[in-house]
Amino acid sequence: MRKLKHALHPMPTTDETLLLHLNEAIATIRDKDQLFKVVTTKLRLIFPFDLIGINVFDETLQYKRLFLRDYYGADEAPALPDGLEQFSPVAGTPLEVLVADPRVRQFTPREYMANYPNYAPYNKFEKLGVTHLTAVPLHLGGRLAGFLTLASRRNPNLTPADEKLLEKIGSLIAVAVTNTLAFEEVARREQERSLQLNITNALLSIKQREPLFRAVAGALSQVVRFDYFGLRVQRAGRQEPFEGFAEFSRSGDGPDAPLLALDPNRQNGLNQLDTSAMYQQLNDLLKVPGLYAADDFRAQAQRYPLLRHVYEEYGTRAMLIVPIWQRADGAAVLMLASPNPTAFRREDLATVVALAPQIALALENLFAFEQIEELKAQVEQERTYLVDEINTSARFGDNSGTFIGNSPALQLVERRIGLVAPTDTTVLISGETGTGKELVARELHNASPRHARALIKLNCAALPAQLIESELFGHEKGAFTGAVERRIGKFELANGGSIFLDEIGELPLDLQAKLLRVLQEREFERLGGTKVLHSDARVIAATNRVLADEVAAGRFRADLYYRLNVFPIELAPLRERREDVEPLLRHFIQRLSKRLGKPIRQVRPTDLAALQAYGWPGNIRELEHVLEQAIIVSQGTFLEFAGFAGSPLMLAATAAPSARLAAAPIKTLREQERDHILVALQHTGGRVSGAQGAALLLDINPKTLEARMKKLGIRRTVGVEG
Template sequence: MTKKILIVEDEFIVANDLAIMLEKAGYDVCDIADSVEEAREIIARQKPQLVLLDIHLKGTLTGIDLAKQLVDEQIAFVYLSANSNQKILEEAKATQPYGFMVKPFREKDVLVSLEIAQYLHEQSMLTKRANEQLLQSALADILAEPTEWSHKFLKIAKTIQPYVPFDYLAVGMKNLDSLPYDGISFLRTSFNDYQVIGFDELMNISGMKKAELLKLQEPTTDDTFSALYNDDDFVARCKENAAKRFVSRVFQMRSNLVMYIPVTGRPGFTFSFYSRKSDIYTNRHLALVNKLQRSLSLTFDGLLANHKITKPAEPAIKARATTQQMLQKGFDGMIGSSHLLLTAFDHLTLVAPMETSVLILGESGTGKERFARSIHSRSSRSKKQLVVVNCAALPTHLIESELFGHEKGAFTGAVEKRIGKFEQASGGTIFLDEIGELPLEAQSKLLRVLQEKEIERLGGKETVKVDVRVIAATNCNLEKEVAAGKFRLDLYYRLNIFPIVLPSLRERKEDIPELAEFFVRKYAERAGKEGMTLSPQALSDLSYYHWPGNVRELEHLIERNVLLNRGNVIEKVNLPLAKVDQEAPTADGARVKTIDDNEREYILSILKKCNGRISGPGGAAELLDVPSTTLNSKMKRLGITRKHATD
């Protein structure tokens, strides 16, 4: 089938050359537009399947403005630009295009980019439809289960998390049948664990009286439609909506997505998703919840017609997962519960069962290889081999031989046939670490393998088909490398189908106490020093360090301190002072206590006064006049454990 293409370009010569080039290649160029307004008229009339889109156009609107509409209408697009600086690339990337071509471009580059764009779009649509159908089916099955509603909603929360990310979910139901039900909520505490919060728990956490809390739960117009609120929109909505303001204040949420489920003849109910990230929800999330809304509404109507609505049980508080439980979840020993890391886990869980290529982005030491191994172990290829290739360590003259193999006599020293890494990984997964270090010549050959699924051994005359899933990783900014001409655009967009960003340790310092204590136990057991711990001061010092080497550096530092320490408590860890954050040495070299130091000591003194009690009457949260969730969050960041509180 001939693809219908719209060219949106304000330079007539460029647009005309593109049209001639594409028509010669068999494409149907339906029209050319030089502004967003004209393009919108043509799109409404012609319904193109793919758009070549310049960023700078006539008028006040840019190609990026039009891209948002193309995303909503599920039309594939590739950017064109004479400006290839990093800022343009980053702005373009935010709209998730299927390609980016920098002027002037060769005919071959244009045609390859279009082929890639069509492939990515088709795969994206197939995957999206399949996921939506699976999700709708799974949610319908959960609702039909003969269990209490608190259990059903908890299962729904876990099922929907990879598709609609959230840190807090409030489910509100009003006057269904003869059972008035004031709702339930879930606070995410680790990857697959949620604190179930009912009415009594909300009273305890917030310190509000029953009448005040009931007032917050009265239905409003916000309960009758689906919508998203990010950044300033969320702040503005909180001023008008007391319930949202309450969630924002008590749980420190910064964005909100509402899914309204209408029920025939009744008020219906809402799923209100909240995140600590201020810009996480998009029109794609809103489109998904609108689709779920229709199917869930029908399911709920059926349940009511068959009298399967039962009164919800009182929710129980589920304990957080232990470190050992986290290690058993298939994440290859990765530890932490910060929201950035949990987002990466969600993406991992979503993409692992697919055949999609994955690009893992993150600094050195953040665990990119561990993530790659977890993706492989959770995929259908897990029984086959995972082949790891460090692209930065490949000698330039042997790259082709290492990756694709060679025949005997292919070059001096080739005394026998060699099977390359891609053939070794056939049926399994190949992990290309530090992909940004590959030279351009090797990049072009790698692109051909990814597109054609076949390799040719060095010195060979026949092609060999390979069935390989590709996971790539890099610690460099590939957009910057593309802009500098050091990395191929077509290869970048071929790899960047599903990016996963791993946070640096600096961005998830709340995970440092758990990581540090895990590494202490690990290396103390190896050294025959079971029972070794870190002092509160040592944990505090770790939180001030800049961690340029991330988790890997933390692990090595803990191992060294365990081996050197003579007692059962590591009182102090030696950190490079030049890399310590928030320190203010005095003239005599002594370290001045920071605000965090003073806050830590104050919280510890209050906890000791309360005998370690955090929430409830007479608890530390009540004395400090803060919600218990806020106090727990501060304790976690400052490295305060319950053991410290009662020492």
């Protein structure tokens, strides 16, 4: 038709006029759809065609993207395959032939696809009745920017003049397409900046993991369409990572559709897998941003178990991976997935990469909030614990004075404390009751780098076996009858500080195994809980038993003994360092007289000699209690020791000279302990427990005293032996 017009009415300016009108029509258009509508309408007035498409290239001419497409007879012609709106390689497609020789060309589909019989976007041309194709290069400033393709069901019979005109039209369209793309990019970047600001403002105020997880997913859904959202953060020193996976509901096709099946810690079936090991295998892939789809994703799924799992279980066919951070103290990665292999474009990857700093900032802010809350909770727990300790000390007094004296045995202990205190090594303190094991533990803690945190104490013999586990590891609400609220255990409380386990030899065998796990793995669970907790607590244990003998007797685990006995410190009994009795005596007189509001009285030389000669089965604790009683009952210039039951002077024959004392037969430790308990029972009228009982006088647990009485054959009735 157009050739007939040229023949009858030759007009040299017709092409120029047509180009001018077309240029005026598209020069100010910035909307892609409107531009395509104008181009299609104007071209169809000049050239017959049934399908039209515009492909644009990147600057390297290695990647193509279908910018626009349209066809008449939509009911007759099925849509072209999905995925053409994202950049894909030019290599392996018929377009590489056009790129190699960019000029206006006419050919049939069979000619066009001669070397590409399996090229999906064009293999249905013959079924659609397309018989002719016309390819028009889009040049901009001498650079090939894309191709305009016209397809028709009949021969358009284009002349060289028509091809020349199409070449000029192609240049105009190239300018319009480039301008439209530029405005799209400006709009995208503006939207991206606005989104970054909105994300920053919204996320920085969120202090809980699940709301943050939802907020990040919701914000990303405004710019990228996805079906599954994943976020994983692994931080140094944190054995348990923060993981989140959720299905993104598209019900209602709204950008703010809710997340489904959300559980921010290992969900959607992944909790049955060792995801940490899977992520370790996937490490190289997570270090750089990537878009994996269709065959590429299938290949990665064959290589990596985690991707194979989501490929098989969720039908995932495309995944977008963006590292949030990758550094020495940990890593964070965000993943978007879809069962649609063409769900993501390279622009989507660039958008998420641009938002990564805001997400990183939100995560850091969240972890800072969590750390503050953890520290606040720990400080409050330590405060409560220390208040209890202060109240206990105020009621019962302390045992200070262990390091009063200059005996070789004491100097050896001080040297060993100085050697091990700066380390995190586990220490086992052994010695008889009353030798000052707790004060050695306190000195170890105070001289260590952990001195700013609490020293948490637990007497393993002071509680029934069923309560010791709760004390050590804590319990959840409802874990057992009477557990009306969650309780923080001693190991959790001691995190960052030290824990002192006194009378460790009394620990039941089943709990010994659990304690061994804490020493080996630094992890435990609360009673009734499933979450693995971690404790960086330095363990100091103490015992008045010979644990090697307990191991041989089968009452103590050998593996636990070797874990505890890394650095032993043995405290000598007071009878083996008699030279320390006098300085200890003067120290206690000063301190106790002041506390009791009594004048400071002197000790007679004969009494001092008798005190030094006494065997002290209760060691320093017994010396302190004897002096406290003497200070209370004494009225004159000197302290009186003979006027009350249990006086060591009565036991040591006060009036006798030292030689006579030394010549007296030496009793065994069992006999000394038995005599000492009998004296205490006489002093309390046979009462074992309570405020006036022998257990308080001897400073041991009533149940422990009863067990020892049974072992030594002592009945509750004073003076009646079993």
